[in-house]
Amino acid sequence: MTPDEILQTMYDQTLVGNAPAVLDLTHQALELQMAPSSLLFDSLIPALEEVGARFERGDYFVPEMLIAGRAMAGSMAVLRPLLAETGVQTVGKFVMGTVKGDVHDIGKNLVNIMLEGAGFEVIDLGVQVAPEKFISAIEEHRPDIVGFSAFLTTTMPMFKANLNALVKSGLRDEVIVMVGGAPVTQEYADAVGADGYAADASATVKRAKQLLEQRRALVPA
Amino acid sequence: MTEFTSEIRETVLRSATKEVVIARNRPFCIIGERINPTGRRIFQEQLRAGDLSAIDRDVAAQVAGGANVLDINMGVPLTDEADLLVRAIQRVQDLTDLPVCIDSSVLEALEAGLRVYQGRALVNSVTAEDERLAAVLPLVKKYDAAVIALPNDEEEIPMGADRRIELVAKIVEVATTEYGIPIEDIVIDPLAMPIGADTGVVVTTMETARRIRDTWGLNLTCGASNVSFGMPARHVLNATYLPMAMAHGMTSAIMDARTPAVVESVRAADLLLGNDEWGGSWIASHRAKQAAAAAVP
Numbered sequence A: 001m002t003p004d005e006i007l008q009t010m011y012d013q014t015l016v017g018n019a020p021a022v023l024d025l026t027h028q029a030l031e032l033q034m035a036p037s038s039l040l041f042d043s044l045i046p047a048l049e050e051v052g053a054r055f056e057r058g059d060y061f062v063p064e065m066l067i068a069g070r071a072m073a074g075s076m077a078v079l080r081p082l083l084a085e086t087g088v089q090t091v092g093k094f095v096m097g098t099v100k101g102d103v104h105d106i107g108k109n110l111v112n113i114m115l116e117g118a119g120f121e122v123i124d125l126g127v128q129v130a131p132e133k134f135i136s137a138i139e140e141h142r143p144d145i146v147g148f149s150a151f152l153t154t155t156m157p158m159f160k161a162n163l164n165a166l167v168k169s170g171l172r173d174e175v176i177v178m179v180g181g182a183p184v185t186q187e188y189a190d191a192v193g194a195d196g197y198a199a200d201a202s203a204t205v206k207r208a209k210q211l212l213e214q215r216r217a218l219v220p221a
Numbered sequence B: 001m002t003e004f005t006s007e008i009r010e011t012v013l014r015s016a017t018k019e020v021v022i023a024r025n026r027p028f029c030i031i032g033e034r035i036n037p038t039g040r041r042i043f044q045e046q047l048r049a050g051d052l053s054a055i056d057r058d059v060a061a062q063v064a065g066g067a068n069v070l071d072i073n074m075g076v077p078l079t080d081e082a083d084l085l086v087r088a089i090q091r092v093q094d095l096t097d098l099p100v101c102i103d104s105s106v107l108e109a110l111e112a113g114l115r116v117y118q119g120r121a122l123v124n125s126v127t128a129e130d131e132r133l134a135a136v137l138p139l140v141k142k143y144d145a146a147v148i149a150l151p152n153d154e155e156e157i158p159m160g161a162d163r164r165i166e167l168v169a170k171i172v173e174v175a176t177t178e179y180g181i182p183i184e185d186i187v188i189d190p191l192a193m194p195i196g197a198d199t200g201v202v203v204t205t206m207e208t209a210r211r212i213r214d215t216w217g218l219n220l221t222c223g224a225s226n227v228s229f230g231m232p233a234r235h236v237l238n239a240t241y242l243p244m245a246m247a248h249g250m251t252s253a254i255m256d257a258r259t260p261a262v263v264e265s266v267r268a269a270d271l272l273l274g275n276d277e278w279g280g281s282w283i284a285s286h287r288a289k290q291a292a293a294a295a296v297p
Helices: A003-015 A019-031 A036-057 A062-085 A106-117 A131-141 A158-168 A186-192 A201-218 B041-048 B054-065 B081-095 B107-116 B130-142 B161-178 B201-216 B224-228 B234-247 B260-272 B277-295
Strands: A092-098 A120-124 A145-149 A176-180 B011-014 B019-022 B029-035 B069-073 B100-103 B122-127 B146-150 B186-188 B252-255
Touching: A003 A019, A003 A036, A003 A062, A019 A036, A019 A062, A036 A062, A036 A106, A036 A201, A062 A106, A092 A106, A092 A131, A092 A201, A106 A120, A106 A145, A106 A201, A131 A145, A131 A158, A145 A158, A145 A201, A158 A176, A158 A186, A176 A186, A176 A201, B011 B146, B029 B054, B041 B054, B054 B081, B069 B081, B069 B122, B081 B100, B081 B107, B100 B107, B107 B130, B122 B130, B130 B146, B130 B161, B146 B161, B161 B186, B161 B201, B201 B234, B224 B234, B224 B252, B234 B252, B234 B260, B252 B260, B260 B277
Parallel strands: A092 A120, A092 A145, A145 A176, B029 B069, B029 B252, B069 B100, B100 B122, B122 B146, B146 B186
Antiparallel strands: B011 B019
């Protein structure tokens, strides 16, 4: 296969969630000395973008999103160290977690897949994440965005607790805060002082990119 | 506890005037899921503005669809959930004599709802978390209600049946011995997860349900529509899932009571599982449909 054929085939196979094929193509590409960043930006990310677009149109369903994400993740496990070596910047860094008191994670995991699919580096702290744990993860990883997920009306108030902890530790202005989860609304996100809200996984990606652009436009280069 | 029990447990729910019994030798108890603002933007805005009138349509549609009990959830962020829940319960009780399932994770709302409810409610829900058990079960006892319990704890939503069964054992132990709640008033939700997120989850739910039925004979319920989340043709999945769950011991479900295909599938399973004697209800509903069709000019 030529490099162009590899990129195209990898795109097609990611789109249908064929993880073994995508992994195999990754190795083939590297043997041909193709740039890891090209695989990421010319094949994997466009494939996951298409997955998101199809999902939004109602042409793609949850399992298809999951297997496409898994196919990409398999390739990324090989590419990530190489990308780091060559100093390729990720789209952004995202620390994610389900808030304290809440053990629900299906929606959050879908969001992670779509964020990784868009080229974000996602650090998932899991469920039952206490404010202190978010703070120490933010200090350690210095993410662009932190995401709080809650599935219950009783755990949503943890958004505010987390935001208070951010303010107290002097990190509030260092990081963009996004919130989401089944009962969460834009009004609620505004009321607790979050920077962004999105209703589903593919909307989260769009909103995250938008918020990043706004933030980067503010910061003098 | 591993011995088999064939005992039939009766969970009795009441409105001011009507009694509904959940038991495995009775027709399946359909708990209508619709009075819930989650994911309903317009309804949320109305509720925030104090307008509860949309509930009237939801009640009518679910009663017409064949619901036996109505779930009421008023979980709208940035509102006084207790106040909304009280008004919703009173509104529903003015409109129908079906018993109610009071659905909130906010304690004050649960208590306020239980206080004004006329009859014997089903509380939705408690988990196996120590804090939740200690907070919710006294209310269940105080107001003589029945309660739905979910086998998840502080750590996780267990993905395997074994851990769920352990947590059910804990719930039963705590509820019956520490709070004096009769075992028949505990209705377990064995956790119905989306099949789209993991193709094995429904098999686990079935196994969990069967083992709970065989071990304690408890009544079971679930959020049936969760199963089809993120998938196409949700009605078909819901209508197929429910009879399968029923065959494994599910005796009620919080479900779509407005889609005829889903409700009919449940009633067909009632007949097939021996809970509709001589097919009386099945045949009667067929005649009613014929009559309705004939009445259309």
